[in-house]
Amino acid sequence: MSVIASRRFRPTRYNPSGRRGFEEGVTDSRSRQQFADMLAGPDDAVDLAHAALLIACEEYPGLDVDRYVTRLDFLGGELERRVSGASEPAAVVSAINRLLFEEEGFRGNTRDYYDPRNSFLNDVLDRRTGIPITLATVYMEVARRAGIAIDGVGLPGHFLVRLPLQQTDLLVDPFHGGALLSVEDCQARLDRIYEGRVKLKASMLVACGRKEILARMLRNLKAIYAKADDYPRALRVVDLLLRVDPGNAQELRDRGLLYAGMDCYALAVADLEGFLERAPGSPEAAALKERIEALRRMAARLN
Numbered sequence: 079m080s081v082i083a084s085r086r087f088r089p090t091r092y093n094p095s096g097r098r099g100f101e102e103g104v105t106d107s108r109s110r111q112q113f114a115d116m117l118a119g120p121d122d123a124v125d126l127a128h129a130a131l132l133i134a135c136e137e138y139p140g141l142d143v144d145r146y147v148t149r150l151d152f153l154g155g156e157l158e159r160r161v162s163g164a165s166e167p168a169a170v171v172s173a174i175n176r177l178l179f180e181e182e183g184f185r186g187n188t189r190d191y192y193d194p195r196n197s198f199l200n201d202v203l204d205r206r207t208g209i210p211i212t213l214a215t216v217y218m219e220v221a222r223r224a225g226i227a228i229d230g231v232g233l234p235g236h237f238l239v240r241l242p243l244q245q246t247d248l249l250v251d252p253f254h255g256g257a258l259l260s261v262e263d264c265q266a267r268l269d270r271i272y273e274g275r276v277k278l279k280a281s282m283l284v285a286c287g288r289k290e291i292l293a294r295m296l297r298n299l300k301a302i303y304a305k306a307d308d309y310p311r312a313l314r315v316v317d318l319l320l321r322v323d324p325g326n327a328q329e330l331r332d333r334g335l336l337y338a339g340m341d342c343y344a345l346a347v348a349d350l351e352g353f354l355e356r357a358p359g360s361p362e363a364a365a366l367k368e369r370i371e372a373l374r375r376m377a378a379r380l381n
Contacts, residue, residue, distance in 0.1 A: 109135035109143075114321045117289060124288040127199065127219040130212070130295065134198040136314050146200050150216070153177065154223020161224060167241050167248055168258075174221060175256035182206060184213060186253035194311075197299045210237035211295055213252040229285035232294060233264060235271040240285070249283070293322045300332070309336050327356035331366070338369070343377035 113132040116124055127150055131143045160173045178184045187196050187207040195201035202208035202216060214230055214237050221228040231238040231249065238259065241248040249259040259267075265278045286294075296319045303312035316333045320326065334349030350370050354363055 109139075109141075110318075110321075113318065117292075117321050121287040121289050124292070126215060126288045126291060129288070129292055130199040130215055133292070133295065133299075133318060134200045136318065137194070137198060137311075138200065141200060146203055149203055150219050151223055153182070153220045157220055157226075158224035161226065167243055170226060171241060171248055171250055171256065171258065174217065174226075175250075178217065178220065178252075179255045184208075184216065184252075185255070186210070186213060192302050192305075194299060194302050197295055197302070209298065210251075210253040211291065211298065214239045215291065215295075217250070217252045217256075230291050231283055232286045232290065233282055234268065234276055236267055237294070238264075240283070242285075247283075289322050293319060296322065304336075309339050312336055313340070325356075327353050327360075330356065331362075338373055341376075343373045343380075347373050347377070 109132045113129060116129055116132070127147060128143065131141065131146055135141045135143070157174060157177055160177065161170050164170055164173065183206045184202075185207050187193065187209065190196075191209060195205065196207065196209040197212060199212060199215060202212045208216070211230075217239050218228045218230060226241075228239050228241055228250075231240050236251075236253070239250050239252060241250065249261075249264065251257045251259055261278065261283075264283070268276045268278055296315050300312050300315045300319070303309070303315060313333065313336045316329055316336060319329045320333070323329065330349050331353035334346045334353060337343075337346035337349060347370050350366050350373075354360070354366060357363075360366075
């Protein structure tokens with residue numbers, strides 16, 4: 079089901095100090111093109127940190143991306159010095175945890191989990207707090223710069239990282255200070271989130287691709303903005319999601335619903351019809367056809 083409500087757009091003004099762009103209609107077209115170009119290549123060619131910072135440029139036009147990349151480079155260099163010669167995986171994880179959580183002070187934002195700033199990598203690096211997926215991104219990118227391969231793991235409702243080993247992978251929870259998790263711990267987390275309705279499967283612990291991680295970041299943002307009726311921001315996020323996965327029918331539908339909520343009737347009709355062409359057997363088809371006809375009637379009144 080779409081996270082985008084079909085009710086009329088009611089704008090919210092979310093503009094902490096230093097943030098600009100959405101209310102002013104300003105975007106960084108160069109950063110958006112860079113994002114599109116990066117995502118057009120193979121998954122393993124995507125620079126996860128750089129791409130995440132380009133997402134932040136949507137909220138912070140003119141963001142100094144290189145400054146934050148340099149910050150990650152510094153942390154990666156410091157970690158590389160500390161793990162030089164280390165052979166035990168647990169010792170490597172311990173070194174990463176000590177650097178990021180004990181010394182740098184990164185932590186999960188349990189007080190304001192749905193603050194959009196938790197999803198912007200520059201804010202996470204500045205404020206030292208974030209949600210599971212952005213803290214995992216910091217964890218992976220610092221480790222990568224130290225020559226340590228760490229994967230993201232998209233557990234339902236929670237994001238982890240894993241250190242691949244020949245025998246049993248080490249699962250780490252960056253949101254909770256780098257705690258090591260067993261398979262049983264993962265099931266316990268699912269139980270807390272879903273009240274026992276979701277059973278852990280092996281497929282839930284496989285490595286996520288970089289594009290998949292970026293899409294999950296963006297979906298988190300879209301849900302936050304849609305819940306706040308902040309359709310202009312949500313629309314820009316959906317546009318980025320369609321750069322990650324141009325063939326995604328659900329995102330095309332959501333963009334159409336956003337356009338409808340903003341009274342952009344022709345654009346809404348085009349996207350909703352595009353969704354029906356891609357997913358003709360959708361359970362939503364009948365309702366969307368009615369919605370399209372209603373949008374056409376509203377557009378006709380304006381002519």
